[in-house]
Amino acid sequence: MQLLQGLRNHIGLVPNPVSQATRQARSRIRGAEVSISVCPYCAVGCSQLVYTKDGRILDIEGNYESPINGGTLCPKGAATWQLIHSPLRELRVKYRAPYSDHWEERSLDWAMERIAQLVKQTRDATFVHRDENGLVVNRTLGIAHLGGATLDNEENYLIKKLFTGGLGIVAVENQARI
Numbered sequence: 001m002q003l004l005q006g007l008r009n010h011i012g013l014v015p016n017p018v019s020q021a022t023r024q025a026r027s028r029i030r031g032a033e034v035s036i037s038v039c040p041y042c043a044v045g046c047s048q049l050v051y052t053k054d055g056r057i058l059d060i061e062g063n064y065e066s067p068i069n070g071g072t073l074c075p076k077g078a079a080t081w082q083l084i085h086s087p088l089r090e091l092r093v094k095y096r097a098p099y100s101d102h103w104e105e106r107s108l109d110w111a112m113e114r115i116a117q118l119v120k121q122t123r124d125a126t127f128v129h130r131d132e133n134g135l136v137v138n139r140t141l142g143i144a145h146l147g148g149a150t151l152d153n154e155e156n157y158l159i160k161k162l163f164t165g166g167l168g169i170v171a172v173e174n175q176a177r178i
Contacts, residue, residue, distance in 0.1 A: 035049070035050045038152060047069060048073070049062070145159065147173070
């Protein structure tokens with residue numbers, strides 16, 4: 001082995017283990033913005049770092065500064081990027097109109113607008129300003145809300161304020177309490 005190395009040195013062939021491509025390689029998250037988020041799966045609430053560039057998510061990893069998960073993620077949390085970029089992810093909804101015998105594909109924007117319209121219609125149709133004794137109640141019993149366990153305190157606070165104070169919904173619950 002030393003003889004071979006000596007021969008290479010003698011004739012000027014010192015091997016360079018680092019290729020030009022390796023020298024030019026850069027991290028794919030270089031220059032990306034990082035946002036702190038919460039894993040969407042269970043109720044533990046592990047913190048994640050989401051790296052984005054030009055409006056596209058490049059990577060998601062555990063947040064090392066989190067006292068909850070200390071940078072680690074379970075297998076489901078570690079696969080969050082795949083959840084977002086999977087070719088199997090549905091980007092449209094199936095809708096079956098009342099009395100229809102078939103399903104139609106609609107956009108997510110259409111679905112969100114439709115939900116907002118139905119919430120408004122239901123609230124308007126079931127809103128009670130005063131109860132039978134004349135007491136001001138400003139409520140609707142026609143809508144309920146069940147939140148998910150991965151919502152943090154701030155999200156639950158905003159939901160409670162919007163749905164009870166803003167829309168008058170009385171039945172606001174969270175699955176973590178059930």
